[in-house]
Amino acid sequence: MNSSLLLLLVAIPLLASALSVLITSRTFDRILLFVVPSFVGAAAIGLLILHRTEPVVAHSVGGYIPGLAIPFVSDTFTALMLLLTSVTSLVSCIFLVSTGEDQYRFVPALILMMLTGVYGAILTGDLFNFFVFIEVMVLPAYALIAVTGTWRRLGVGRMFVMVNLLTSTLLLIGVGFVYGALGTVNLAVLASLGTPTGQGALALGIVLFALLVKAGGAPFHGWLARSYPNTSAGMMSLFAGLHSKVALYAIYRICTTVYGEPPAWANAIIAIAVVSIIVGSLSGFGQNRVRNVLAFQMTSGVGHILLGVALLTAQALAAGAFYMVHHMITMAGLLLVMGAIEQTYGTGSFKKLSGLASREKWAAVLMVLGLFSLIGLPPTSGMWGKIGLISAATAVEDAAGWWLVSAIVIGSLISMLALQNTWRNTFWGAPMQSYRPDSAETGRAASVAITDDVRIPGRLLVPATIMIALSVAIFVWPEPLLEITGRAATGLLDHTEYIEAVIGR
Numbered sequence: 001m002n003s004s005l006l007l008l009l010v011a012i013p014l015l016a017s018a019l020s021v022l023i024t025s026r027t028f029d030r031i032l033l034f035v036v037p038s039f040v041g042a043a044a045i046g047l048l049i050l051h052r053t054e055p056v057v058a059h060s061v062g063g064y065i066p067g068l069a070i071p072f073v074s075d076t077f078t079a080l081m082l083l084l085t086s087v088t089s090l091v092s093c094i095f096l097v098s099t100g101e102d103q104y105r106f107v108p109a110l111i112l113m114m115l116t117g118v119y120g121a122i123l124t125g126d127l128f129n130f131f132v133f134i135e136v137m138v139l140p141a142y143a144l145i146a147v148t149g150t151w152r153r154l155g156v157g158r159m160f161v162m163v164n165l166l167t168s169t170l171l172l173i174g175v176g177f178v179y180g181a182l183g184t185v186n187l188a189v190l191a192s193l194g195t196p197t198g199q200g201a202l203a204l205g206i207v208l209f210a211l212l213v214k215a216g217g218a219p220f221h222g223w224l225a226r227s228y229p230n231t232s233a234g235m236m237s238l239f240a241g242l243h244s245k246v247a248l249y250a251i252y253r254i255c256t257t258v259y260g261e262p263p264a265w266a267n268a269i270i271a272i273a274v275v276s277i278i279v280g281s282l283s284g285f286g287q288n289r290v291r292n293v294l295a296f297q298m299t300s301g302v303g304h305i306l307l308g309v310a311l312l313t314a315q316a317l318a319a320g321a322f323y324m325v326h327h328m329i330t331m332a333g334l335l336l337v338m339g340a341i342e343q344t345y346g347t348g349s350f351k352k353l354s355g356l357a358s359r360e361k362w363a364a365v366l367m368v369l370g371l372f373s374l375i376g377l378p379p380t381s382g383m384w385g386k387i388g389l390i391s392a393a394t395a396v397e398d399a400a401g402w403w404l405v406s407a408i409v410i411g412s413l414i415s416m417l418a419l420q421n422t423w424r425n426t427f428w429g430a431p432m433q434s435y436r437p438d439s440a441e442t443g444r445a446a447s448v449a450i451t452d453d454v455r456i457p458g459r460l461l462v463p464a465t466i467m468i469a470l471s472v473a474i475f476v477w478p479e480p481l482l483e484i485t486g487r488a489a490t491g492l493l494d495h496t497e498y499i500e501a502v503i504g505r
Contacts, residue, residue: 003059017112029108033093041086047079056501071125077488088241095463096234110140127185156230163223174206188502191495215247218276221299229291233339255309256492276303277411284418301327317489319388326381333467334370340460346436350425357427381474
């Protein structure tokens with residue numbers, strides 16, 4: 001393979017974003033929204049196949065000296081994340097088109113620009129350029145989170161901007177300190193230097209702390225739990241699958257590149273993982289909207305995914321990567337189910353929804369399967385995800401492993417009760433008597449009496465069906481994903497091929 005082709009995975013979304021601004025055609029915008037993630041997803045599948053025989057592919061942009069040039073690098077973990085983010089983006093864009101939210105001016109261009117940052121952050125092998133691509137990803141989100149222009153979303157957007165500006169500043173400071181202490185920000189060169197100490201370790205700690213805040217791990221999760229649910233469901237699905245997961249990807253990449261075994265401060269990550277699981281599970285009881293409950297489940301998911309870098313074994317990394325796949329798919333499916341409900345009935349509040357199980361049978365099936373997946377019950381990917389994490393934790397003959405097992409089990413039980421409460425308040429109960437339909441003249445109208453013909457349009461449930469079906473398919477046939485995550489974990493811990501591909505030694 002010609003390694004320079006990796007640049008197309010960033011150049012094409014960037015070009016598409018520019019074309020979306022220059023060519024004002026709704027049809028053209030929709031084609032771009034579907035074609036770009038489909039292209040990158042197809043390329044990611046090709047890379048996954050290639051990496052069976054060629055573990056790492058790297059390209060030095062502009063042909064500059066390896067180690068000084070901007071490196072674009074792909075291995076199995078990179079290709080897996082490219083595929084996951086592309087699938088999530090494509091399905092979320094299908095939903096946004098179905099609801100008409102893509103019609104707002106510049107929304108398609110902003111989404112494509114955000115994808116440019118996501119793909120660049122995943123592909124780059126340089127910490128400074130990772131920061132640059134993170135900003136390319138986050139800047140369009142400032143506009144997208146308040147895209148409808150309502151006062152509530154503008155207020156939420158302000159908090160989102162403030163937190164991300166602060167953490168981006170902290171991230172840049174950390175990257176600068178890394179360069180000052182170690183003389184490089186190239187991940188392959190850092191891997192060849194061995195485990196850092198003193199100032200280098202402190203600098204990398206600042207970088208990891210900034211990424212933990214961006215990922216939404218407890219106790220730094222409040223901004224995410226408040227801001228994400230106050231966007232639309234389609235935007236929340238997009239952000240959930242991209243923003244926090246790119247930060248987690250970076251944490252995996254940095255920790256495995258720089259540390260070959262758990263560092264001295266690994267207990268801090270274990271504590272954050274345990275707190276995230278428990279707090280995320282418990283916080284669902286205090287919410288009155290379904291998407292708020294799901295936002296806290298995102299925090300719980302971050303805790304589960306962090307288990308991989310907390311233990312830093314091949315089994316734990318593979319289990320963490322598997323759980324990341326499951327969580328992205330499941331969370332997107334649940335958010336899009338709720339998006340379809342909110343679009344039809346005008347609300348996602350417990351107090352205003354009731355008896356949907358009898359009215360919306362297919363939506364109820366999708367919701368049940370999605371909730372089962374979050375808890376870790378069959379027939380969904382969540383079962384294999386949690387079994388993998390528990391197996392990885394028990395394989396470590398240390399008290400930390402049992403702390404993590406306890407957190408996973410207790411968190412699952414608490415989540416089951418919280419999500420059961422969500423189900424009871426929304427899908428059980430007496431039939432609804434009123435709802436808030438869309439009004440062509442005034443937008444969302446006041447509550448009116450509901451009639452028997454009010455149903456969720458089938459097109460709105462297609463995106464959620466795709467994601468929940470993927471979760472069930474992984475449960476039925478987990479071997480391909482287990483093989484991929486196993487290869488990814490091996491590549492993360494063995495830096496030989498990575499260093500050779502990037503700097504030639």
